[in-house]
Amino acid sequence: MFVTYLRRELAGRRKQTAIVAIGMALAIALVIIVNAVSSGVQLAQSTVLASVYGVGTDITVSQTPAAPTEGEAGAGGPANFDFGADAGATADGTTTVSQSRLSVDRGTTAFDATALDTVGGIDNVSAAAATLSLSNTTFDGALPDFSAGTPQTGDDAAGGTPPSGGPDGAGGSSFSVDSFTVLGLDPAAEAVGPLSAVSLTDGRSLETTDAGTNVAVLDADYATTAELVVGDTVAIADTDFTVVGLVTASSADAATASNVYIPLDVAQTLSGLTDQVTDIYVQAASSTDIEQIQADVETALPEATVQTQSDLASSVSGSLSSAADLVKNLGLWLSLIVLAAAFLIAILFTISGVTRRTREFGTLKAIGWSNGRIVRQVAGESLVQGLIGGVGGIAVGLAGILVINLAAPTLTAGAATADPASAMGGPGGSAGGFGQAMVEATTSDIVLQVPVTLSVILIAVGLAVLGGLLAGAIGGWRASRLSPSEALRSIA
Amino acid sequence: MYELTNVTKKYDQGKRSVTALNKVTLSIPDGQMVAIQGPTGGGKSTLLQMLGALDRPTEGTIELGSADLSKLGQGPLGEIRAREIGFVFQGFNLIPTLTAQENVETALAPLGVPTAERISRAAAALDSVGLGERGSHLPAELSGGQQQRVAIARALVKEPTVLLADEPTGNLDEQTRDEIMDLLEGLWRAKGLTLIVVTHDSAVAKRAQRRLLIKQGVVKDLG
Ligand SMILES: Nc1ncnc2c1ncn2[C@@H]1O[C@H](COP(=O)(O)OP(=O)(O)O)[C@@H](O)[C@H]1O
Ligand SMILES: [Mg+2]
Numbered sequence: 143m144f145v146t147y148l149r150r151e152l153a154g155r156r157k158q159t160a161i162v163a164i165g166m167a168l169a170i171a172l173v174i175i176v177n178a179v180s181s182g183v184q185l186a187q188s189t190v191l192a193s194v195y196g197v198g199t200d201i202t203v204s205q206t207p208a209a210p211t212e213g214e215a216g217a218g219g220p221a222n223f224d225f226g227a228d229a230g231a232t233a234d235g236t237t238t239v240s241q242s243r244l245s246v247d248r249g250t251t252a253f254d255a256t257a258l259d260t261v262g263g264i265d266n267v268s269a270a271a272a273t274l275s276l277s278n279t280t281f282d283g284a285l286p287d288f289s290a291g292t293p294q295t296g297d298d299a300a301g302g303t304p305p306s307g308g309p310d311g312a313g314g315s316s317f318s319v320d321s322f323t324v325l326g327l328d329p330a331a332e333a334v335g336p337l338s339a340v341s342l343t344d345g346r347s348l349e350t351t352d353a354g355t356n357v358a359v360l361d362a363d364y365a366t367t368a369e370l371v372v373g374d375t376v377a378i379a380d381t382d383f384t385v386v387g388l389v390t391a392s393s394a395d396a397a398t399a400s401n402v403y404i405p406l407d408v409a410q411t412l413s414g415l416t417d418q419v420t421d422i423y424v425q426a427a428s429s430t431d432i433e434q435i436q437a438d439v440e441t442a443l444p445e446a447t448v449q450t451q452s453d454l455a456s457s458v459s460g461s462l463s464s465a466a467d468l469v470k471n472l473g474l475w476l477s478l479i480v481l482a483a484a485f486l487i488a489i490l491f492t493i494s495g496v497t498r499r500t501r502e503f504g505t506l507k508a509i510g511w512s513n514g515r516i517v518r519q520v521a522g523e524s525l526v527q528g529l530i531g532g533v534g535g536i537a538v539g540l541a542g543i544l545v546i547n548l549a550a551p552t553l554t555a556g557a558a559t560a561d562p563a564s565a566m567g568g569p570g571g572s573a574g575g576f577g578q579a580m581v582e583a584t585t586s587d588i589v590l591q592v593p594v595t596l597s598v599i600l601i602a603v604g605l606a607v608l609g610g611l612l613a614g615a616i617g618g619w620r621a622s623r624l625s626p627s628e629a630l631r632s633i634a
Numbered sequence: 635m636y637e638l639t640n641v642t643k644k645y646d647q648g649k650r651s652v653t654a655l656n657k658v659t660l661s662i663p664d665g666q667m668v669a670i671q672g673p674t675g676g677g678k679s680t681l682l683q684m685l686g687a688l689d690r691p692t693e694g695t696i697e698l699g700s701a702d703l704s705k706l707g708q709g710p711l712g713e714i715r716a717r718e719i720g721f722v723f724q725g726f727n728l729i730p731t732l733t734a735q736e737n738v739e740t741a742l743a744p745l746g747v748p749t750a751e752r753i754s755r756a757a758a759a760l761d762s763v764g765l766g767e768r769g770s771h772l773p774a775e776l777s778g779g780q781q782q783r784v785a786i787a788r789a790l791v792k793e794p795t796v797l798l799a800d801e802p803t804g805n806l807d808e809q810t811r812d813e814i815m816d817l818l819e820g821l822w823r824a825k826g827l828t829l830i831v832v833t834h835d836s837a838v839a840k841r842a843q844r845r846l847l848i849k850q851g852v853v854k855d856l857g
Binding site: 630 | 713721
């Protein structure tokens with residue numbers, strides 16, 4: 143009887159069923175889409191972050207630079223190139239000088255590598271790795287050979303020979319400054335850190351036995367720009383490194399953290415930063431431990447800046463972050479409002495349905511139907527209406543997700559690396575100028591891919607059931623309060 | 635056997651209190667056919683509600699067999715209605731979305747009758763009111779007289795001891811009225827029911843064994 147009556151009611155009152163179900167379907171579709179887009183955006187954010195910080199990095203530890211003291215050179219200071227009188231090679235009246243320096247980026251502070259042991263010893267840290275983030279700047283210059291010129295004697299002061307030599311042959315000079323990022327990392331620590339997120343496109347990655355040797359792995363994009371392939375040599379701080387491998391970010395569209403990766407100890411020696419590091423990458427045993435680890439690291443290393451993935455997520459900029467904000471704010475509110483409206487529609491229609499059916503329910507009570515039986519009937523009707531809406535909502539929602547995935551909107555994302563240097567950058571300019579490399583390393587185009595998860599579907603079904611039960615409970619309560627003598631009320 | 639003692643029913647109408655029944659004392663033996671007559675607002679429907687266990691009196695007792703309807707809660711009253719009492723209404727009161735057959739079945743739902751038996755008993759009841767062929771029709775597809783026949787089948791399918799009818803022919807033309815009254819009278823005779831019919835119509839009242847006149851809540855037994 144229950145099923146027959148339910149079926150007849152829903153089929154017999156199609157308009158009401160359709161309105162309630164459509165309202166519910168729209169709301170649920172919206173919730174599904176907002177939810178899915180939000181996890182798509184999160185996915186994109188973690189892709190960007192993973193490409194910079196590595197997979198499985200829960201926490202990064204760096205050190206905020208102290209305000210520089212006046213006249214202080216060295217770490218964080220501007221790059222100085224000092225050429226002695228005999229520097230460079232001279233030929234045809236032109237002296238070419240070339241010098242390459244490996245130093246910590248401006249805005250980054252190197253700190254003692256013992257911090258890694260400190261962090262590694264903290265409870266629930268499952269892996270930790272330290273890196274030294276450096277920048278290699280090469281100065282290439284061609285100058286007129288002053289020493290080869292005619293001595294400037296008083297006799298010749300008037301009408302002396304015009305300057306000659308130099309790259310233009312007329313006494314001019316030419317300089318170029320080239321810069322790329324170098325990341326020193328422990329080849330033995332594979333589990334966590336920037337190289338854990340990359341895929342090898344050629345050659346091999348750094349291996350434990352590479353410690354102390356002059357080998358380098360290059361970001362594939364950088365290698366293309368610099369016209370380098372596996373087996374070539376690349377000069378870092380005037381030292382030749384053999385290129386052993388090329389890597390790209392696992393998601394094809396994100397750049398990796400650095401242009402060049404070399405063994406940590408070599409990087410420390412060449413930069414003169416013995417036993418120093420700039421970043422520590424920490425993996426927590428479980429995501430629930432992250433807060434505790436963050437607190438413990440902050441206590442153990444009071445000077446350090448400790449950032450969690452969620453702190454890092456906020457460092458993602460560009461249209462990806464606008465999308466994240468949009469989804470978080472507008473999407474959430476919109477779906478809540480539409481959901482509330484759909485619930486309200488379901489409730490109001492159920493109440494008005496019960497009111498319209500006063501005589502019907504009074505009659506059923508008069509012929510012996512219990513309150514429970516009538517409440518069940520009303521609640522069952524609402525529940526099924528909600529479920530029809532839920533199914534429709536899932537269909538519309540999935541269609542919406544499909545449309546988004548087919549349209550594949552591209553979002554740009556900039557991830558500020560742990561050191562603020564990239565944000566400051568340097569004057570951009572021709573390829574290889576200051577700052578350019580950093581920007582390249584951290585800006586990515588991410589194609590938004592919206593995932594369909596079981597949990598989203600379950601949420602949708604849950605909402606449909608909730609809406610149906612809510613309307614059914616209220617309608618049923620109204621119906622239960624009707625008196626059986628309503629059956630005898632004369633028809634107005 | 636109904637035994638009413640000093641039954642008073644008062645309704646609150648805003649600030650006023652209306653006495654719909656005033657100290658009614660009455661007994662109706664099993665198997666009797668009774669007509670209740672009287673002017674509009676006199677208390678006919680209210681009396682029928684008391685007899686039908688739809689509502690409790692403000693004062694007094696109503697015994698049906700061994701049960702005192704004035705003392706029972708909603709649950710037990712509902713069970714008595716489900717088992718003992720059949721109702722026929724002036725407006726037919728069929729469920730508009732259910733077929734004739736399903737409407738009749740609703741009376742068996744609270745009794746926990748197994749599905750197959752429920753279907754066959756409802757079909758037999760429809761047959762007995764002459765609508766065996768109309769089981770799959772919706773109420774809107776039936777005439778007034780046919781709808782009232784379905785309602786009568788619904789009232790009788792559970793084989794009650796009492797059949798209460800509130801102006802059962804009030805919405806019908808004269809010829810249909812006579813057909814319905816013939817049907818009710820025939821069923822009453824065949825089943826040994828107590829049949830209580832509220833009516834405006836003296837042609838209907840004349841068929842009863844006993845007539846009650848109710849005016850301003852006071853019952854007068856016309857014999
Ligand atoms: N549910 C109710 N609430 C308030 N007053 C009612 C209610 N039912 C009936 N009455 C009043 O009780 C009196 C008797 O009504 P009723 O029994 O319906 O008379 P009848 O059926 O003879 O026309 C009338 O004055 C009516 O207004
Ligand atoms: Mg009446």
